[in-house]
Amino acid sequence: GAALADWVSRQAQALGRPLTPEAQTALMARVGTQMRLLHLHLVNLSLLAQKESHITRGHVEALIPLSVRETAFDILDQAGAGNPEKAIERLRLALAQGTLSVEQFMGAIGWYYRMIWKAKTESHLSGWQSPLRQKALEHLRDWSFPQLENALEEILEADAGLKLSH
DSSP states (O other), X not given: OHHHHHHHHHHHHHTTOOXXXXXXHHHHHHHOSOHHHHHHHHHHHHHHTTTSSSBOHHHHHHHSOOOHHHHHHHHHHHHXXXXXXXXXXXXXXXXXXXXXXXXXXXXXXXXXHHHXXXXXXXXXXXXXXXXXXXXXXHHHHTSOHHHHHHHHHHHHHHHHHHHHHO
8 A cells, every 4th residue: 555655665765776767667566565575676676776866667677577467457448448359469468478367357357347347336436447447447337237247157167167077
């Protein structure tokens, strides 16, 4: 939360390269909450950005790969926004590169589904900040509850099929 974000900011300042707000958001999304890893990446980022006054989102994206969660949500955002071809292409690439397993993707689908269900009953959800995710939410918000229930049944059947095949 906020305490960790403050700690990250102080660490970057101590290294002489403060983070832009976008860089801090990207760093924490890609690395997570492990302070040791965050500090290690901050050291590397400060070296990468040594000729600049701040560490930027571009530095973070150049140095730190997408997390499993970000990869899965990018795929789901593409699908939800009505871009199934892009979603399938990114899923195939992530699976081929080993950056995402089928099990991890199924877990992300469950979380994404819950967020969509909540969006049907709440007027605003934090965590849906990206323009693509907003587009996906607007697209999926039009689904009826029976459509959402049917989608959940299909997801659960696919998940059970995967688990039973191992």
